[in-house]
Amino acid sequence: MDLLLMQLFNSLSVSSILLLAALGLAITFGLMGVINMAHGELIMIGAYTTYVVQNIWKSVFPESLFDGYFIASIFISFLVTAGIGVLLERGIIRHLYGRALDSLLVTWGISLVLQQLVRSIFGPTNVSVACPSFLDKNIEVIGMFSMSYKRLFILALVIICCILIGLLMYRTRQGRNIRAAMQNRPMAASLGVNTARCDALTFAIGSGFAGVAGCAIALLGPIGPTIGQSYIVDTFMAVVVGGVGRIVGCITGSAIIGMGGPIFEFFTTASLGKVLIFIVVIIILQFCPKGIFSISNRVLDE
Amino acid sequence: MKKRDLWKKILSVAMVGALSMSVMGCSGGAMGEATESSTETTESSEAEESSEVTGTEESTASGDTVKVGILHSQSGTMAMAEKPMIEATQMAIDEINEAGGILGKQIEFVLEDGASDAAIFAEKATKLLTNDKVATIFGCWTSASRKAVLPVVEGNNGLLWYPVQYEGLESSHNIMYTAPCPNQQAIPAMDYLMENYKGEDGVLKVFLFGSDYVYPRTTNTIIKEMQAEYGFEIVGEEYIPLGYTDCSTVITKIQQTQPDVIINTINGDSNVSFFKQYKDAGLSPDKIQTMSFSCYEEDIRGMGAEYAEGHLFAWNYFQSVDTEASKAFTEKFKSIYGEEKVTGDPVVNAYEGVYLWKAAVEKAGTFDVEAVITACESGEVECETPEGLITIAAGTTHHVLQKVLVGECDAEGQIQTLWETEDRVEPDPWLTEYAWASKLTTDSE
Numbered sequence: 001m002d003l004l005l006m007q008l009f010n011s012l013s014v015s016s017i018l019l020l021a022a023l024g025l026a027i028t029f030g031l032m033g034v035i036n037m038a039h040g041e042l043i044m045i046g047a048y049t050t051y052v053v054q055n056i057w058k059s060v061f062p063e064s065l066f067d068g069y070f071i072a073s074i075f076i077s078f079l080v081t082a083g084i085g086v087l088l089e090r091g092i093i094r095h096l097y098g099r100a101l102d103s104l105l106v107t108w109g110i111s112l113v114l115q116q117l118v119r120s121i122f123g124p125t126n127v128s129v130a131c132p133s134f135l136d137k138n139i140e141v142i143g144m145f146s147m148s149y150k151r152l153f154i155l156a157l158v159i160i161c162c163i164l165i166g167l168l169m170y171r172t173r174q175g176r177n178i179r180a181a182m183q184n185r186p187m188a189a190s191l192g193v194n195t196a197r198c199d200a201l202t203f204a205i206g207s208g209f210a211g212v213a214g215c216a217i218a219l220l221g222p223i224g225p226t227i228g229q230s231y232i233v234d235t236f237m238a239v240v241v242g243g244v245g246r247i248v249g250c251i252t253g254s255a256i257i258g259m260g261g262p263i264f265e266f267f268t269t270a271s272l273g274k275v276l277i278f279i280v281v282i283i284i285l286q287f288c289p290k291g292i293f294s295i296s297n298r299v300l301d302e
Numbered sequence: 303m304k305k306r307d308l309w310k311k312i313l314s315v316a317m318v319g320a321l322s323m324s325v326m327g328c329s330g331g332a333m334g335e336a337t338e339s340s341t342e343t344t345e346s347s348e349a350e351e352s353s354e355v356t357g358t359e360e361s362t363a364s365g366d367t368v369k370v371g372i373l374h375s376q377s378g379t380m381a382m383a384e385k386p387m388i389e390a391t392q393m394a395i396d397e398i399n400e401a402g403g404i405l406g407k408q409i410e411f412v413l414e415d416g417a418s419d420a421a422i423f424a425e426k427a428t429k430l431l432t433n434d435k436v437a438t439i440f441g442c443w444t445s446a447s448r449k450a451v452l453p454v455v456e457g458n459n460g461l462l463w464y465p466v467q468y469e470g471l472e473s474s475h476n477i478m479y480t481a482p483c484p485n486q487q488a489i490p491a492m493d494y495l496m497e498n499y500k501g502e503d504g505v506l507k508v509f510l511f512g513s514d515y516v517y518p519r520t521t522n523t524i525i526k527e528m529q530a531e532y533g534f535e536i537v538g539e540e541y542i543p544l545g546y547t548d549c550s551t552v553i554t555k556i557q558q559t560q561p562d563v564i565i566n567t568i569n570g571d572s573n574v575s576f577f578k579q580y581k582d583a584g585l586s587p588d589k590i591q592t593m594s595f596s597c598y599e600e601d602i603r604g605m606g607a608e609y610a611e612g613h614l615f616a617w618n619y620f621q622s623v624d625t626e627a628s629k630a631f632t633e634k635f636k637s638i639y640g641e642e643k644v645t646g647d648p649v650v651n652a653y654e655g656v657y658l659w660k661a662a663v664e665k666a667g668t669f670d671v672e673a674v675i676t677a678c679e680s681g682e683v684e685c686e687t688p689e690g691l692i693t694i695a696a697g698t699t700h701h702v703l704q705k706v707l708v709g710e711c712d713a714e715g716q717i718q719t720l721w722e723t724e725d726r727v728e729p730d731p732w733l734t735e736y737a738w739a740s741k742l743t744t745d746s747e
Contacts, residue, residue, distance in 0.1 A: 010551060125604060151582065221579075222605065274543070
């Protein structure tokens with residue numbers, strides 16, 4: 001019983017991290033049709049930002065305030081990666097709209113550049129952040145089942161991010177514009193929506209959430225130049241399975257990939273678990289080629 | 303409006319420019335490093351004379367210098383682990399050059415990046431042997447990269463010094479292994495565990511956990527063969543792909559099976575995820591102990607000492623080894639590469655490889671590969687190293703005699719020795735001395 005609960009909690013935790021990474025991707029992929037291979041590197045930059053903030057915080061503030069760095073770094077990571085996202089979109093990706101293959105290659109190139117850049121600055125060695133003391137605890141629930149505060153915190157963080165994105169997309173004017181541009185770009189433009197600004201903003205938000213994901217990942221594992229690579233494939237799968245451009249699709253997709261992986265792994269092995277989850281994805285895409293939740297619209301040229 | 307467009311265009315061109323510059327900067331840097339070589343001109347005419355005395359006209363050792371290759375990953379997932387190896391090799395070369403070189407010749411090195419990719423390792427090894435005509439190569443970490451380089455050095459009659467602990471069951475004519483094979487690490491470590499970690503029922507329950515490739519799988523096969531003889535029980539065996547970051551499911555399985563000890567053969571940065579998530583799951587070494595074979599001080603530095611504290615590690619050297627030579631080595635390494643740096647077994651193995659090669663060349667009196675190998679096989683090639691006296695075993699095994707240590711990580715991330723073998727252990731890569739291993743050796747032959 002306690003093992004089952006433990007496994008469920010683990011899966012939920014994996015899903016939540018995946019969701020955080022997938023949210024950003026779903027927005028950019030959904031709105032602009034840009035396959036942003038550099039999304040993983042934005043996660044990596046978020047993690048490194050956390051590391052830098054930690055070091056600066058340590059030298060500026062007294063020891064007793066140390067734990068505060070993590071809260072600050074969530075916001076700073078968001079801003080830094082959002083800034084890099086805008087630079088990428090305005091500088092490069094904007095010129096490649098409608099050229100899916102080119103954008104794929106270019107963003108892949110960017111991801112290599114970013115990896116090597118980080119390697120040159122921070123060295124090839126992994127770095128790590130100290131976990132704030134208020135998160136470095138476990139609550140024993142029953143038997144062997146204990147929940148770590150870190151994972152609970154990440155879960156809460158993801159829920160807050162989902163609510164924020166939901167509010168932004170469905171309750172604000174900006175969100176309406178984004179959705180309009182997503183569904184029918186020429187029509188939205190002719191009705192006065194500044195689609196270029198929309199693109200930049202969306203890309204910034206999407207990138208920002210990748211940064212927050214990086215911040216969360218920093219608590220669980222190593223921070224290295226290639227950390228983004230280990231998340232990017234699962235993240236893309238989550239977005240594709242869930243359906244492009246819908247938040248609820250993104251949540252479903254992350255849940256399938258995130259819960260399915262550890263559950264299959266529990267009954268088989270890590271490698272076989274991965275194979276099984278890929279098979280599940282293939283079967284789902286056979287029956288719903290556009291993902292589980294797809295947006296129905298009237299654009300004919302798709 | 304037009305002005306704004308123009309401005310935007312300029313900005314984006316500048317962006318692209320900056321990015322491509324950084325690309326070129328990087329590759330330029332790598333190129334620069336790749337061809338970087340320590341060419342300290344010989345200061346004494348004596349040196350030149352002595353090189354004339356040997357009078358050999360080999361392509362490998364022309365003029366006042368002899369070329370060697372360093373082949374490690376500077377990029378990709380193994381870069382973290384292999385960077386200190388490059389540094390240690392360079393440090394040894396610089397020391398030898400300062401002291402007058404080998405046979406009067408200064409060592410000049412060519413540094414190549416294997417990029418964590420076995421195919422690239424093979425390609426770069428070919429380049430080093432055929433283009434640069436190096437006298438020897440120091441390099442490789444993963445068994446995958448060594449297995450890829452093996453046919454290249456055999457085919458081109460090169461010589462490779464391999465510095466990382468590995469699964470054994472190999473001894474190439476053209477490779478010298480300065481690292482331990484299983485009977486110098488895994489088997490003594492199991493002896494230690496049998497003595498100290500048996501459960502209440504008198505049976506040691508073992509959980510095998512490693513990365514999914516040749517080294518962990520072969521090592522665990524060896525451990526499984528030991529089972530009948532030693533009488534321990536294997537309650538689980540799990541592998542994760544290299545670079546995997548989520549170990550929570552395997553940790554659940556560990557809790558389910560409740561072993562006395564986990565044999566950890568994870569390589570690379572998955573170690574960090576494992577130890578962090580192990581603690582997160584509420585486990586600790588006093589509940590279930592771990593014994594790691596491929597995680598050293600540098601990995602511990604990367605994860606933070608609080609996660610590794612109390613866990614066990616088996617190697618032939620720890621930075622904490624309290625001898626003059628060991629302290630001097632660590633101090634020098636830190637003074638060159640930074641105070642925060644740590645040393646450890648693989649670093650020392652890389653360092654001593656250069657000195658063993660020097661000893662072998664001096665014994666042979668020439669840089670010729672065959673002569674050097676013959677010298678190595680005499681059993682008389684040895685040198686004092688930070689881990690003590692290291693001797694290349696006589697015969698064709700091409701491994702070294704060394705002590706085996708088991709240690710526990712302290713709060714500073716240093717591994718403190720708990721137990722060590724009395725004498726240096728003779729290498730036995732084919733496990734011929736062990737009756738239980740007979741099936742293994744016949745299988746792989």
